[in-house]
Amino acid sequence: MGKLEKPLKNGVRKGLGWQAEKSTLMQVAILESAIDCFIDLGYANTTTAKIAEYAQVSRGAMMHHFPSRLRVLQAAIEYLHKKRLEEYDTLMANIDAPDRALSRAVFYESVQMAWRYANLPSFTAYQEILAASRTDRELAEFMAPVERDFENQYREHAKSMFPHWSDLGQYLDLAIDVVVFTTQGMALSHMVQNKEARVDKMLEFITDQLQLIYSSAVEGRVE
Amino acid sequence: MGKLEKPLKNGVRKGLGWQAEKSTLMQVAILESAIDCFIDLGYANTTTAKIAEYAQVSRGAMMHHFPSRLRVLQAAIEYLHKKRLEEYDTLMANIDAPDRALSRAVFYESVQMAWRYANLPSFTAYQEILAASRTDRELAEFMAPVERDFENQYREHAKSMFPHWSDLGQYLDLAIDVVVFTTQGMALSHMVQNKEARVDKMLEFITDQLQLIYSSAVEGRVE
DNA sequence: CAATTAAAAAACAATCCTGTATGTTTTGGT
DNA sequence: ACCAAAACATACAGGATTGTTTTTTAATTG
Numbered sequence: 041m042g043k044l045e046k047p048l049k050n051g052v053r054k055g056l057g058w059q060a061e062k063s064t065l066m067q068v069a070i071l072e073s074a075i076d077c078f079i080d081l082g083y084a085n086t087t088t089a090k091i092a093e094y095a096q097v098s099r100g101a102m103m104h105h106f107p108s109r110l111r112v113l114q115a116a117i118e119y120l121h122k123k124r125l126e127e128y129d130t131l132m133a134n135i136d137a138p139d140r141a142l143s144r145a146v147f148y149e150s151v152q153m154a155w156r157y158a159n160l161p162s163f164t165a166y167q168e169i170l171a172a173s174r175t176d177r178e179l180a181e182f183m184a185p186v187e188r189d190f191e192n193q194y195r196e197h198a199k200s201m202f203p204h205w206s207d208l209g210q211y212l213d214l215a216i217d218v219v220v221f222t223t224q225g226m227a228l229s230h231m232v233q234n235k236e237a238r239v240d241k242m243l244e245f246i247t248d249q250l251q252l253i254y255s256s257a258v259e260g261r262v263e
Numbered sequence: 264m265g266k267l268e269k270p271l272k273n274g275v276r277k278g279l280g281w282q283a284e285k286s287t288l289m290q291v292a293i294l295e296s297a298i299d300c301f302i303d304l305g306y307a308n309t310t311t312a313k314i315a316e317y318a319q320v321s322r323g324a325m326m327h328h329f330p331s332r333l334r335v336l337q338a339a340i341e342y343l344h345k346k347r348l349e350e351y352d353t354l355m356a357n358i359d360a361p362d363r364a365l366s367r368a369v370f371y372e373s374v375q376m377a378w379r380y381a382n383l384p385s386f387t388a389y390q391e392i393l394a395a396s397r398t399d400r401e402l403a404e405f406m407a408p409v410e411r412d413f414e415n416q417y418r419e420h421a422k423s424m425f426p427h428w429s430d431l432g433q434y435l436d437l438a439i440d441v442v443v444f445t446t447q448g449m450a451l452s453h454m455v456q457n458k459e460a461r462v463d464k465m466l467e468f469i470t471d472q473l474q475l476i477y478s479s480a481v482e483g484r485v486e
Numbered sequence: 487c488a489a490t491t492a493a494a495a496a497a498c499a500a501t502c503c504t505g506t507a508t509g510t511t512t513t514g515g516t
Numbered sequence: 517a518c519c520a521a522a523a524c525a526t527a528c529a530g531g532a533t534t535g536t537t538t539t540t541t542a543a544t545t546g
Contacts, residue, residue: 058543058544066493080398082395082399084306084307084308084395085398087532087533088533088534089532089533098495098496100496101494101495103536104492104494105493108535109534109535167394168394170453170454172305172307173453174387175305175308176305183454184454187455191455214464214465214468218468221444221448221449221452222445224448225444225445225448225451226444226448228448228451229443230393230397231393231396231407232410232414233411238436238440241440242437249472252475285513286522289523289524310502310503310504312502312503312504320524321524321525321526323523323524323527324523324525325524326506327524330505331504332503
């Protein structure tokens, strides 16, 4: 966030709300900087000084908007949460399912999108927070509803994407778990060798599994 | 680590090596305390003071054995590494494969053991370190060979457990990845709802997948 | 344009952590 | 029993981080 100058008399807005606008602008810069810090430095090393430095704002100014470190972090987490919900929608909207048929291609694209989702910077930031929440009760309580939100989103999207499954909850849940647990497990395995090749194979494999689960689901309904 | 008293004249050892023994005893207490701190407090919050407190040792005494925080942590990581290798061997040795046949039961037990492995306290401690290493280059370099060790161990064990696969590396690697990525993904999902039930289903499902991979492998060889 | 309020920056105090330095106790050898 | 060395404990200095206070600057209002 560089220096902002008030648009003068010939500017569009003549003062009214300029302060508020600048304020929200700075707040957004701070929250995004906090997220960048999570990614670059890790949750634990995200100090108020670093956030301010990233945002090119004095620490005092930041403390004016967010009176404590906890407030900044919680606001950043909420901001990140919204962002991730949006990113999910955007990614999944890009799935190319022209004829609405449950072809392998559709399954594969879904899996690939899930993998992309787990490779977004926002995912990394989110995992930093989740990891920290394991030993931080207060943070964990803050995160619980956020996590529920994501689980709901996964489920709702899957139901709308694959309406044939919507009355076969058991199988749908299993399919979601297969995709989510696997992609997250891979995303969190930073140091494995040959990662790309192995991931590619896993994605193909998961796709096969989804088809298999679907078959079972259909059979299950028939019986 | 409580107070230790030297076995007096009527004790078994009359001084020789007593000091050294006490020293290693304390060092072990310190390293285990460090690991406990990783689990209870997280890697970032594991301070030298906390480790000493856990070990019931003065910080000065600790600094005598480990001259810096980094040294304690690195020693603790090495200690944890050995412990985890042993735990893995112990767990996998318990797999009940009486007739050496590749029955579903054997696959299922293998999967279950992998899941147990991912639920040991040592796994949690290890993940704390891995997570920290993402933003700590020095730590990451220290962990790289450790990670390779585990990958080798997984592979070697799988090869000895399922010798039929040993000349079908591709499929064996896939099978390992399926198990490892999934169990780790589940283990790291602390906040999901209905975890137990979902995990149970996943374990059953993975078992089916292993059998499926095995079939493909055999067919692949035949062709 | 002056006065009032909000925003931003700077300075400060309190706490925590690391590493070191110093002092005390325990052990091993003679 | 005595000395030297190792082990253990305490105390302190430097740096970092948080939250508060104070000062300065900018914006809004009448």
